[in-house]
Amino acid sequence: MTEAGMLSIMRREQTYQVCYASSKPYDMDRPPYLCPDEGSIIPLLHHYEIDPWALQQAIAVLRKGGEEPPERLAQLITMAEATCFTIAALRNPVPVALEATVNGQPFSPATTGSA
Numbered sequence: 001m002t003e004a005g006m007l008s009i010m011r012r013e014q015t016y017q018v019c020y021a022s023s024k025p026y027d028m029d030r031p032p033y034l035c036p037d038e039g040s041i042i043p044l045l046h047h048y049e050i051d052p053w054a055l056q057q058a059i060a061v062l063r064k065g066g067e068e069p070p071e072r073l074a075q076l077i078t079m080a081e082a083t084c085f086t087i088a089a090l091r092n093p094v095p096v097a098l099e100a101t102v103n104g105q106p107f108s109p110a111t112t113g114s115a
Contacts, residue, residue, distance in 0.1 A: 007050070009041065016041055020048070 004023040009016055016035040035041045068076075081087055100107040 007045075007048075018044060 006021045006023070008019045008021075010019070012034075014036075016038065018033045018035060018041060020030050022029070033044060035044060100109065
């Protein structure tokens, strides 16, 4: 089964971190997966049924590394940080209160018996 989303592979010193984010707004994000080396990334990408051409491209980029100048990378990181909803929510938490109603009547899950 294929699905649309964004896959990121980041080199972290001697390991790689693989993250997947679904394009569907209500899907839960998957936790990052740590790969000890490049060889362990290939079976993981095969498991997620990554298209063979895309798999070859991903491996080529991993081996080649980035060529962007530091100024461009700084600009990209600044833009990503400024538009990330998760970072904004963590920096500016909003109080949340649950008010549930059932059949028009207030409902408190805490006062009902457990099933």
